[in-house]
Amino acid sequence: MVSHMEIDDTTAGHLQELRRGTVVLACLLSLRVPDYGYALLERLETLGFATDAGTLYPLLRRLEKQGFLSSSWNTDDARPRKFYQTGAAGLALAQTLLADWSAITESIRTLTSGDES
Amino acid sequence: MVSHMEIDDTTAGHLQELRRGTVVLACLLSLRVPDYGYALLERLETLGFATDAGTLYPLLRRLEKQGFLSSSWNTDDARPRKFYQTGAAGLALAQTLLADWSAITESIRTLTSGDES
Numbered sequence: 001m002v003s004h005m006e007i008d009d010t011t012a013g014h015l016q017e018l019r020r021g022t023v024v025l026a027c028l029l030s031l032r033v034p035d036y037g038y039a040l041l042e043r044l045e046t047l048g049f050a051t052d053a054g055t056l057y058p059l060l061r062r063l064e065k066q067g068f069l070s071s072s073w074n075t076d077d078a079r080p081r082k083f084y085q086t087g088a089a090g091l092a093l094a095q096t097l098l099a100d101w102s103a104i105t106e107s108i109r110t111l112t113s114g115d116e117s
Numbered sequence: 118m119v120s121h122m123e124i125d126d127t128t129a130g131h132l133q134e135l136r137r138g139t140v141v142l143a144c145l146l147s148l149r150v151p152d153y154g155y156a157l158l159e160r161l162e163t164l165g166f167a168t169d170a171g172t173l174y175p176l177l178r179r180l181e182k183q184g185f186l187s188s189s190w191n192t193d194d195a196r197p198r199k200f201y202q203t204g205a206a207g208l209a210l211a212q213t214l215l216a217d218w219s220a221i222t223e224s225i226r227t228l229t230s231g232d233e234s
Contacts (some may be wrong), residue, residue: 010183011210014141015217021135022221029228047224066127093128098229100132104139105222107164111146112215 023051023059025101027086028094031069034085060084068093140168140176142218144203145211148186151202177201185210 007015026049030040041056063069068090074081086094124132143166147157158173180186185207191198203211 007213011213014138014210014214016138017141018138018214018217019221021131021133021137022225024131024134025225026228029225047227048220049224093131096124096128097131097135098225100135101222101225103165104136105218107166108139108142108146108215108218110164111143 019050021097022101023049023056024063025094025097027056027059027063028068028090028097029086031084031086032091034072034083036074036081036083040084063090136167138214139218140166140173141180142211142214144173144176144180145185145207145214146203148201148203149208151189151200153191153198153200157201180207 023044026044026047027040030043035043037053037057037060040060041051041053044051044056060069064071064084068087069084070087071082071084074083140161143161143164144157147160152160154170154174154177157177158168158170161168161173177186181188181201185204186201187204188199188201191200
């Protein structure tokens with residue numbers, strides 16, 4: 001639906017704000033299987049989590065620093081790549097965010113539930 | 118679930134980020150029926166959209182400036198109150214955000230769908 005509309009900058013800003021916090025959740029869920037930055041970026045884009053390298057890479061480093069992701073270098077290929085993986089704390093955070101997401105969805109449903117009556 | 122857990126500052130920050138964009142949507146949906154700031158604040162709190170006056174009031178002014186809300190003074194009571202109401206552009210924005218919310222929810226479901234298999 002969104003893609004069929006002409007989106008002005010203000011609307012785009014509100015959409016971006018709505019999505020910002022969800023990229024963290026998407027990273028934590030995706031990286032239960034280890035992956036490197038660029039592959040994750042492509043996966044998230046396919047899933048519709050619009051982000052870019054300039055946002056995602058610092059976010060991955062931040063999540064690692066916060067103890068939610070761990071990383072290791074894979075040197076099997078000609079080009080060594082840093083693989084990230086969600087750790088125990090990251091899984092717990094993902095569960096917390098998922099529970100909150102469900103709660104927000106329920107609240108939004110309450111706000112729109114009168115529409116059909 | 119969230120309320121039963123001890124939430125550290127880092128987790129709280131991620132939760133706040135997840136919820137930030139949804140307050141705009143909650144305001145737009147709520148204010149289809151005109152209301153004043155403090156009553157809206159209480160309504161949102163009841164629904165679980167944790168926000169505070171210092172965040173909500175500037176947000177209402179910003180949404181009015183952006184043309185999504187209109188306002189008028191109600192002077193029937195001893196204390197005049199500024200009532201906000203969602204306008205046509207605000208309703209359109211709400212529909213856009215709702216569609217996006219559904220799309221994100223679907224993407225999150227895709228990321229978690231392998232969990233049971």
